[in-house]
Amino acid sequence: MNILIVADPLELFKIYKDTTFSMMREAQRRGHKLAACVPQDLAWQRGRPVTAKVREIVLTGEKDAWFRVETLREVPLHEYDAVLMRKDPPFDAEYIYATHLLEQAEREGARVVNKPRSLRDHPEKLAIMEFAEHTTPTLVTRDAQAVRAFHAEHQDIILKPLDGMGGMGIFRVKADALNLGSIIETLNKDGAETIMVQRFVPDIVKGDKRVLVIDGKPVPYSLARIPQGTEVRGNLAAGGLGVAQPLTPEDLKIAEAIGPVLAKRGLLLVGLDVIGGSLTEINVTSPTCFQEITEQTGFDVPAMFIDALEKLVASGK
Structure with missing residues (x-):
């Protein structure tokens, strides 16, 4: 396969933990060819297909200079067997514009993973509304x-912005309501911005679990991101400790209920966030934790993903 990865600049990757890097490494190991670009490289002009200025690359296996650029060229997206949209949040206007360009590329014959329309239709905080029976009061x-x-x-509640990532902007307010007014003003900007409020789930002390679902099938292990010290957030970006563990019956029930539904909508890879048996978020933009789960359990998550991608391409869908 020829694979194009649309992501943040390669120079910013932390390859010791980056999920996109692990996908690329497994794809190259199987003999697939790689190219990369950032969303800014996407373009459309009347009379022409959607193109991208891409770097065709080879992974070197080295720690620092981990990729080598073979060629630089402008390529129509439909020439690739698969285009992986792996741009990290924020899910802002520019992200949405990129999905529109990618959707136009789909109309021209490109195969984009995850499907651009479904990326727009499933904002990560709000997507849980469809599956309310699995959520905490929200x-x-x-x-x-x-x-x-x-x-x-x-x-006892958690307040958070709808466009946050990595635990940014999350507040806990206990029964004493300390600073509740100030937190509301900070987050919703005097009613200008919508926010999410959830009942606090005490099981956060056991971890905010990332449950990965690939082509509708759950990875058999989650990564429990456990808050450290006095921190209420388990996010790895906020200093949480990642501990891989087998899925619980509750995790599996949630994944098996939601995964097939989202897979039918073109979401090949989904990350479900589960705390104490309650679904708190559905991550579809660039779910992570491949390397942590693989290293701690031996279960090869990148291989499972590339298997699913190869199957998708072979199906011609």
């Missing part, structure tokens, strides 16, 4: 009074 609102009423009912 409120999505701009209304400060609604947030106060939710706190009065549940006493």
